[in-house]
Amino acid sequence: MKNMKAWVVTAPRKLELMEIPVPTPGPGEILVKILYACLCNGSDPGIYYGHEAYAPPFVFGHEAVGEVVQAGAGVTGWTAGDTVFCWCAVGAFAEYQLIRPEDVALFRAPKNLSLEVVPVMELVIAACRALMGMPAGEGRSSLLLCGLGPSGLVLAQYAKLLGYRRIVGWDLYEQRRQLALELGADAVYDAAGISPKELGQMGEFDVSVDCMGDDLLPEEPSFTALLRATRKGGVVVSYGHPRSGRRFSPYVFQARGLTMIPPEGDLDQIREKGRLILQAVEDGDIRVEPLVTHRKGFRDIGPAFQHLLEHPEDQIKVVFQMEGCV
Template sequence: MKVARFYAPGDVRLEEAPEPQAGPGEVKIRVRNCSTCGTDVKIHRHGHHHISPPRVIGHEIAGEVVEAGDGVSGWEAGDRVQVIAAIPCGECPDCRRGWMTICPNQESMGYQYEGGFAEYMVVPAKVLAVDGLNRIPEGVGFDEASVAEPLACALNAQEFAGVGKGDTVVVVGAGPIGCMHVRLARARGAEKVFLVELNRGRLDMSANAVHPDAAICGAEVDAVQEVLDLTEGRGVDVVITAAASGKAQEDALRMVARRGRISFFGGLPKDKPTITLDSNVVHYREITIYGANGSSPDHNKRALELIASGAVPVSDLITHRMPLDDVLTAIETVASGTAIKVTIEP
């Protein structure tokens, strides 16, 4: 079978590999879609400290069961499934308290385990142990199901930050995850949602898809002032920084209203992880700042339900579909910002 395997930064190879077999507690699937994201770009360019090469990458995975290993029940050939990306241990104190997104023993598909840029792959026993192999609801395509993983991450962030009825929300970053944040905020009852992006082309493309109440190009106007003008100087209830930008995080503190909430959704580059934050603004205006780290198995299940119900459509966000042979082109397309979501169909 064909796979895309990471060897070193700048060295991802398409190559032939033996078809894997399901061991005890495992399930083998035929990968139907594995979508790409900015993390794949970072891995390709810089590697990742959790990846021990060579490794088949790809972590937004949907497919169909081929066989179940010894000791596995409830799964049969032909079952349509989505696979979690982040795998909590399920046993540590944090997991036992229901905080699976911050499990200190977390592993991931495409990092410690072979990922989805392959024709076939094995779902590890650890995924099944935490109920992380999910049935795809009827009417949901494999391509849509593969996008449930990033939507699950957005769901984790918005639940944690309490996005809800009547809120005014700013999403900073008009990539695929920013688009999902706009739609999810609406589904959760937000009254108004604004989208901020530096790249005019990307902003227009995404705004035409998800129709925010205002689309603000930060390269052309003062985004903070625009948000304040739109809210009559009050600021917004929630700011979600869906971009790897320290300035976006700093600007969030200037956009948010009193008693507002900020979600630092996008992590910062490892070589520049700090920002300047006026602690007195947080103190006197009673601002709450939340982190957001991936998703739990339950978030993935509920993301699939949101897609199936139509509450958060994702099909139209998939702007490019490519075969596995074009995986490097797909990764570069993601990096260029000319697509919303790119999916691989092995």
């Protein structure tokens, strides 16, 4: 049996480069040769530290693009030679990945997007789920994004397409705030420097999206500030990936009569609206290339991930070339 190299989580907090067998696709499965992959700033850390859905050992990573090399019995619509990415299947940091199309939202790579950037499309689809069911309309014209990492930067663009007239973002890092302005946000603020007076001057928002990881501020939780900035009767979308949970004031939430909802989770909806998002990328209405700040090789995945954990401010998306680098 042929072997391949893969980055494997062998135990919580332990990531190793190993040689393991190349999987064989069974009925309903496809085997994909991974061409490029990238780190997920939001969920990869939580999966690495220990996640109830993933029991070690398992191949790490879930953002990638690859070429279908073999399809198992019963697979329709996907054939050898197709260049694909999906939301969401763990196992991408390897030479080959086994995917069951019926369990994911599988897409062909956008035609006019550089192949090395296509792994970011998993993040694009994932982030847009936060607003897939929330187009602008009556009572929804202003949006607050708490966190301008990769997801927040995508949502700033997607919200424009959905008709939001005022889009504001908060983030701790200057690089991300400036990029958000370049990509269409109307205003940005340093999350560490928002005073109660500034919060009042900012005005209230119809919809707010939590795009944060762990809250790094020592005073009132950032999520409580987000609740205060959301108009009475407004909607809060819980999208962030805090490893240690989310602290907030239930009194503020209750007093403002807010509704909290999750991102879209229905695969059929994600597939349908995902195709429209791909078209927006092909049309240039959602820009993906500016999110890629670092390019590395397959063997750099482990060290680059450790750097992400220690210095999240240093990068937005890190892409790895898989072919020829194993």
